[in-house]
Amino acid sequence: MRNKASEMVQSLESRTLLSFTPFHFTPPPPPDATITADLAAIKTDAKALSTAYTKDAPAIKTAITNLGTALKTAKANVSSTLTGKLTTDQATVKTDLTAVQAVYTKDEPAISADYKQIFKDHGNSTALTADKAKLAADQATLKADLITPNANLKTALTAVGADAKAIQTAINTDAGVVAAQAALKAASADITAAESTLAAAVKKLATDLKNHA
Numbered sequence: 001m002r003n004k005a006s007e008m009v010q011s012l013e014s015r016t017l018l019s020f021t022p023f024h025f026t027p028p029p030p031p032d033a034t035i036t037a038d039l040a041a042i043k044t045d046a047k048a049l050s051t052a053y054t055k056d057a058p059a060i061k062t063a064i065t066n067l068g069t070a071l072k073t074a075k076a077n078v079s080s081t082l083t084g085k086l087t088t089d090q091a092t093v094k095t096d097l098t099a100v101q102a103v104y105t106k107d108e109p110a111i112s113a114d115y116k117q118i119f120k121d122h123g124n125s126t127a128l129t130a131d132k133a134k135l136a137a138d139q140a141t142l143k144a145d146l147i148t149p150n151a152n153l154k155t156a157l158t159a160v161g162a163d164a165k166a167i168q169t170a171i172n173t174d175a176g177v178v179a180a181q182a183a184l185k186a187a188s189a190d191i192t193a194a195e196s197t198l199a200a201a202v203k204k205l206a207t208d209l210k211n212h213a
Contacts, residue, residue, distance in 0.1 A: 032212055038205040045201045049194040056190055063184035067177070074174035078167050086163035093160055096153035103149055107142040114138055 114135035121127035171177060 032208075034208050035205070035212065038201065038208055041201045042198065042205060045194065045198040049191070049198050052190040052194045056187055059187040060184065060191075063180070063187045067180040067184055070174070070176040070180040071171065074171045074177045077174065078170050082163065082167050082170060086160065086167065089156055089159040089163055092156040093153065096149060096156050099149040100146065100153055103142065103145045107138065107145055110138040111135065111142065 114131060118128060118131045118135065121131055
């Protein structure tokens with residue numbers, strides 16, 4: 001009996017070994033030479049950018065501080081004519097806003113009362129016709145009363161915008177600000193160039209990967 005059991009086990013083991021198929025691993029092909037070169041260029045350009053940041057950081061920090069000082073000085077030196085006009089026009093905007101609000105305060109109670117009356121007269125067609133006519137008239141009054149105040153407000157807001165633009169132009173064209181901006185640009189030149197080079201390398205890699213897909 002034991003011999004038969006042993007023979008059966010040996011038979012199963014034999015079948016198992018015969019049915020086993022060896023697994024063959026095929027390594028992926030080596031990277032394309034173009035892709036390899038692209039990756040190397042990116043690594044080199046990234047290192048160059050890092051070096052530029054480290055080297056130029058102190059000069060950039062100084063340039064930014066100087067620009068802040070120049071802007072502050074330029075703002076303080078803006079013509080009183082420009083700043084005075086801005087103050088006047090801002091006051092006009094405030095006055096015009098008050099005038100617009102006054103129209104709503106005067107006309108809206110009648111319109112609100114009209115809606116309440118329409119709700120009250122629900123089902124009474126004769127009364128509703130009169131109510132709706134009064135509502136339309138009161139709404140027309142509000143619209144007419146707002147024409148001049150809204151036009152004045154629009155004009156004042158436009159003036160404030162022009163004043164702010166004139167002041168900003170005066171600051172931006174100040175000799176001290178122009179010089180400080182030029183100094184900051186010069187201090188950042190190496191970083192700007194390195195960033196551009198790295199971006200181009202990344203773009204080339206993306207293109208080459210797409211072409212080799």
